[in-house]
Amino acid sequence: MHKYEKIEKIGEGTYGTVFKAKNLETMEIVALKRVRLDQDDEGVPSSALREICLLKELKHRNIVRLHDVLHSERNMTLVFEYCDQDLKKYFDTCGGVIDQQVVKSFMYQMLKGLQFCHNHNILHRDLKPQNLLINKNGELKLADFGLARSFGIPVRCYSAEVVTLWYRPPDVLFGAKLYSTSIDTWSAGCIFAEMTNAGAPLFPGNDVDDQLKKIFKLLGTPTEQSWPGLTKLPDYKPFPPYPPNSMWYHVVPQLSAEGRDLLAQLIIVNPNKRMLADEALQHQYFADFAT
Numbered sequence: 624m625h626k627y628e629k630i631e632k633i634g635e636g637t638y639g640t641v642f643k644a645k646n647l648e649t650m651e652i653v654a655l656k657r658v659r660l661d662q663d664d665e666g667v668p669s670s671a672l673r674e675i676c677l678l679k680e681l682k683h684r685n686i687v688r689l690h691d692v693l694h695s696e697r698n699m700t701l702v703f704e705y706c707d708q709d710l711k712k713y714f715d716t717c718g719g720v721i722d723q724q725v726v727k728s729f730m731y732q733m734l735k736g737l738q739f740c741h742n743h744n745i746l747h748r749d750l751k752p753q754n755l756l757i758n759k760n761g762e763l764k765l766a767d768f769g770l771a772r773s774f775g776i777p778v779r780c781y782s783a784e785v786v787t788l789w790y791r792p793p794d795v796l797f798g799a800k801l802y803s804t805s806i807d808t809w810s811a812g813c814i815f816a817e818m819t820n821a822g823a824p825l826f827p828g829n830d831v832d833d834q835l836k837k838i839f840k841l842l843g844t845p846t847e848q849s850w851p852g853l854t855k856l857p858d859y860k861p862f863p864p865y866p867p868n869s870m871w872y873h874v875v876p877q878l879s880a881e882g883r884d885l886l887a888q889l890i891i892v893n894p895n896k897r898m899l900a901d902e903a904l905q906h907q908y909f910a911d912f913a914t
């Protein structure tokens with residue numbers, strides 16, 4: 624730890640405090656993420672440590688680099704590449720306008736990062752604006768990839784802040800335990816809509832029930848016919864039979880028809896029908912996009 628000098632606190636993440644710091648050997652600016660482990664646990668589980676160390680090999684321009692993993696008996700500190708801000712702050716400071724070409728560029732980079740991790744069988748499971756980081760030169764990078772697998776997604780952040788449900792797909796909200804890559808493409812769809820609306824969230828639910836209700840009011844309540852196996856999910860409960868709302872134009876008025884088509888395929892309620900990152904990158908929406 625003496626190798627790093629803390630500069631300032633950046634924020635409170637899901638697992639612990641994040642600091643901006645300087646590597647005193649290289650003078651490089653980094654982000655230090657201190658992971659709080661359960662009080663009564665015996666320190667860092669060796670399985671988690673192995674998994675986290677594998678993430679050091681995950682190298683891609685749209686993934687925040689994990690430089691190092693430091694651990695003592697009780698704690699673990701992850702040393703990440705530093706980025707200037709996250710997408711949440713970007714929304715807060717954009718003054719209610721985001722250029723739709725910027726949205727396309729961010730969306731493309733988010734899908735590129737997702738595609739890379741999914742090709743390596745790593746899921747994010749908690750994708751949200753707070754862990755999409757943006758550089759001054761317009762590069763977008765995904766943070767916290769693979770951490771949910773090692774540490775789980777807590778109900779509350781260690782700082783007692785409630786973990787947001789806004790980007791969770793209906794299968795997970797109904798208690799599905801077998802996660803697949805479709806969990807992340809749903810979140811990507813929600814973030815896509817939020818970007819085109821300059822930071823207004825698509826499904827800002829207050830609790831699991833309200834979250835599902837908001838989703839079904841737009842997309843229609845699923846049935847055993849539209850989604851075989853739905854009623855067998857661990858936390859399944861029936862909802863009123865809302866019809867799908869066809870007024871997409873009003874949901875994302877700034878988005879082009881191609882963009883609306885892509886969005887509609889990312890936020891499909893049945894996880895087996897949801898579009899994958901690979902397919903999304905081939906979508907017509909990106910046809911005029913030079914990287």
Ligand code: Z3R
Pocket residue numbers: 633634641654656687703704705706707708709710712713756766767
């Ligand atoms: C790695 C992992 C998490 C974070 C990193 C790097 N950088 C973060 S969070 C960050 C967030 C801001 S500035 C840097 S903020 O001021 O926009 N909240």
